Amino acid sequence: MPRTRTPAVDGWFGGEGEAFRLLGTRCSSCASVFFPREDAHCRNPHCAGGPLEEVPLSRKGRIWSYTDSRYRPPSPYVSNPELPWEPRALIAVELAAERIVVLGQAAPGITVAELAVGMEVEAVPGVLHEDAETTWTIWHWRPTGVRV
Amino acid sequence: MTVDVAVLGAGMHPWGKWGRSFVEYGTAAARAALVDAGVDWRDIGSIVGADTVRGGYPGYVAGATFAKALGWQGARVASVYAACASGAQAIAAARAQILAGLAEVVLVVGADAAPKGFFRPAGGDRPDDPDWLRFRLLGATNPAYFGLYARRRMAVHGDTAEDFAQVKVKNAAMGALNPYARYRKRVTAEEVAASAVVADPLRLLDICATSDGAAALVLSSVGFAHRHGVERPVRIRAVSTVTPRFPNAVLDLPDIATDSAVTVEPAGETFRASIASAAYEEAGIGPEDLSLAEVYDLSTALELQWYEDLGLCGEGEGAKLLREGVTAPGGRIPVNASGGLASFGEAVPAQAIAQVCELTWQLRGTAGDRQIAGARAGITANQGLFGHGSAVVAVR
Ligand SMILES: [Zn+2]
Numbered sequence: 223m224p225r226t227r228t229p230a231v232d233g234w235f236g237g238e239g240e241a242f243r244l245l246g247t248r249c250s251s252c253a254s255v256f257f258p259r260e261d262a263h264c265r266n267p268h269c270a271g272g273p274l275e276e277v278p279l280s281r282k283g284r285i286w287s288y289t290d291s292r293y294r295p296p297s298p299y300v301s302n303p304e305l306p307w308e309p310r311a312l313i314a315v316e317l318a319a320e321r322i323v324v325l326g327q328a329a330p331g332i333t334v335a336e337l338a339v340g341m342e343v344e345a346v347p348g349v350l351h352e353d354a355e356t357t358w359t360i361w362h363w364r365p366t367g368v369r370v
Numbered sequence: 371m372t373v374d375v376a377v378l379g380a381g382m383h384p385w386g387k388w389g390r391s392f393v394e395y396g397t398a399a400a401r402a403a404l405v406d407a408g409v410d411w412r413d414i415g416s417i418v419g420a421d422t423v424r425g426g427y428p429g430y431v432a433g434a435t436f437a438k439a440l441g442w443q444g445a446r447v448a449s450v451y452a453a454c455a456s457g458a459q460a461i462a463a464a465r466a467q468i469l470a471g472l473a474e475v476v477l478v479v480g481a482d483a484a485p486k487g488f489f490r491p492a493g494g495d496r497p498d499d500p501d502w503l504r505f506r507l508l509g510a511t512n513p514a515y516f517g518l519y520a521r522r523r524m525a526v527h528g529d530t531a532e533d534f535a536q537v538k539v540k541n542a543a544m545g546a547l548n549p550y551a552r553y554r555k556r557v558t559a560e561e562v563a564a565s566a567v568v569a570d571p572l573r574l575l576d577i578c579a580t581s582d583g584a585a586a587l588v589l590s591s592v593g594f595a596h597r598h599g600v601e602r603p604v605r606i607r608a609v610s611t612v613t614p615r616f617p618n619a620v621l622d623l624p625d626i627a628t629d630s631a632v633t634v635e636p637a638g639e640t641f642r643a644s645i646a647s648a649a650y651e652e653a654g655i656g657p658e659d660l661s662l663a664e665v666y667d668l669s670t671a672l673e674l675q676w677y678e679d680l681g682l683c684g685e686g687e688g689a690k691l692l693r694e695g696v697t698a699p700g701g702r703i704p705v706n707a708s709g710g711l712a713s714f715g716e717a718v719p720a721q722a723i724a725q726v727c728e729l730t731w732q733l734r735g736t737a738g739d740r741q742i743a744g745a746r747a748g749i750t751a752n753q754g755l756f757g758h759g760s761a762v763v764a765v766r
Contacts, residue, residue: 230506230507231497231503231507232497246630249633252633253632253633254617254630254632254633254634255630255632255633256629256630257626257627257630258500258503258626258627265616265629266616266617266633266634267616268616268634269633286518286522286621287518287519287521287522287525287621288518288521288570289514289517289518289520289521289569289570289571289572290514290517290569290570291509291510291511291513291514291569292566292567292568292569292570293488293511293568295488295505295509295510295511296487296488296490296505296511297490297505298490298491298495298502298505298506299505299506299508299509300506301509310509312508312509312510312514312517312518314518314621319632320630320632321619321630321631321632322627322628322629322630322631322632323619323621323627323628324626324627325504325508325510325518325621325626325627326508326626327508327509334570338525339521339522339525339526340525350507360507
């Protein structure tokens, strides 16, 4: 039986292929943008608050910094202890329009050797892990121009 | 400026992996601080405990746990949690009680028995907790954030891995002289470079370990100190416990993203810099008045960041300050004369208190082989997960 594709976290991203986007919220009163999404109340202390609306974030941004995890992260990160640990690159990306920095895993196969601060990357759909019934999906950052 | 409080006593339990309970460590540190102060536990009017969350239920009620271990005597009690800033908030609570006249002499204790390996969030499925989410969704450990900051410094300021290694070399040399430190061996730059990469570009010897450990202080009003026969006590002149200002535009542990700066322009100074400036303002002194600083060197690269945030040098000049020997013993402003977390490791509720113990000994002139000659004023700097500032200014 095929696995169900389910986001590893609700409401943080959506869309397929080129339409894939991180999803935040925007305050209808002061226009502040929040990611992860803020649905309760605007966190701008200068704003009296207003309804928060879902807003897709820019697909492309530039690398603010990057690193990787050479050792297996502890739970609640899920990894198969039977398999050798493959380091994952982590990329913090500055989105110019939103003036926000968002951290994410790099797409599979991207190592720190291929990255540089200031490099352009894009948000792409990815897989966090799979269990018997479910493929848990996530966002990845991938240098633009790189195809899988 | 506020009224000073006196540091009558300072005490520690040696840091390491001892395999015992945090209660045992904290009680040993508390007894040492009481002896140092020459104050009987029965005369303590209030006890404030900095909480550990890994000691099980007693850990959440640290003040009472230490009071019971020392022997119930009816003191006022408080327990505080502010992650790595817990110790500073415990000092702040004690100081507020003294200045408000609620207590004349207060015992402050922080202790921890740390788990092996990476820190990780408490158990259970908690998707509303940013600390849980960063592990669950990204596998982003604390060293991963230190790696991000280090790489950013290399890209923006031109820091090198060799600069980072020299921070470890400096701190290990001081830690070798500190009987309370966990690591008491000098380290060479070659040894740092030969250690395994943990989170690019940082290596094992660039990143602080986790440790068991404890630290305690006896604080009092200056009047009590005088009546107690202490003419010139070390005095706490400021305790900064500020939160960030929106938008917090520097990626901070444990967050997955910064606040967006699209609507409100970020303040001129970062959160870390605001921690220090609040302390300076309250103390009525500036970085030029300092004899020494104890800063939170979770990683070697982060120590260089603190030089700039404390105003010891301009932005991007941290590595230059280190290379010129300004922050080494004998320099204009030695940093982490205790050996720092590089030599101690993290014992979360104890470390901000341990920083003040070091200032106390240095300002008294009793720091032994690692004494900074003529020390008159010092600052500690630290930062707790979830936006807890922590800095203390002490003078003599
Ligand atoms: Zn708003």
